[in-house]
Amino acid sequence: MERIEQLNAKAANLDAVGIIKLAFDQFSSKVTFATSLGEEDQVIIDMIAEAAPGIEVFTLDTGRLFAETYDLMAKNQKKYGKLNFKIYYPDTQRVEEMVRTKGINLFYESVENRKLCCHVRKVEPLQRALGPMDAWMVGLRRDQAVTRASLQPVEWDEANQKIKFNPLYNWSLDQVRDYIRQNKVDISPLHAQGFVSIGCAPCTRAIKPGEDIRAGRWWWEEPEQKECGLHNNPKWKGSKK
16 A cells, blocks of 8 residues: 555656656566557557557457457557557357356346456456566546546556556546547547447447446446456555555
């Protein structure tokens, strides 16, 4: 907890690029950036390429992504060739067992099933990606969801026992899109079709005018349940950092 407080004190007056530099200055090759290739993540990749290209970038290929997401992965690899990109996949045997016992679209049947699918396809690969790291960075923002309203620039990730950096924690969606326009950042064409938060294809839809920006993710569930296990609210209790 003391380490987190110290880092937050340093991050308090920093902009997003400053927080990215702080993460690299503090952890060097032991900090990594997890991207799901959404608008926020594309902004952070662009910033990393300019300010801290030594930060590793990885994504999770769940096997159920949109074709547009794969196209954007390919664009990133070409445009930001100096960055170290890694792609992690779920364990084949775990996926096969889950689909055999629960069905191919098990996530529609219950929150428990959906969280199982997220765990197998996302959480376990994430844990492998984070294994050798001391810290990671993500594109979370406070106004994305009720579960993220108290987000801080630096937090303790209890589940993974890592420090987590949130460079865009206090950004609005308008700020994100302004940066994209001004810096000609590539984004998924799905955003123009009403998709805001883009995950797996079966679990993501476009939102309607006036809907919450997370309404398109697991739309059959209540808002307070809409986390996949990657970004549950961190807790400092028990932290030795």
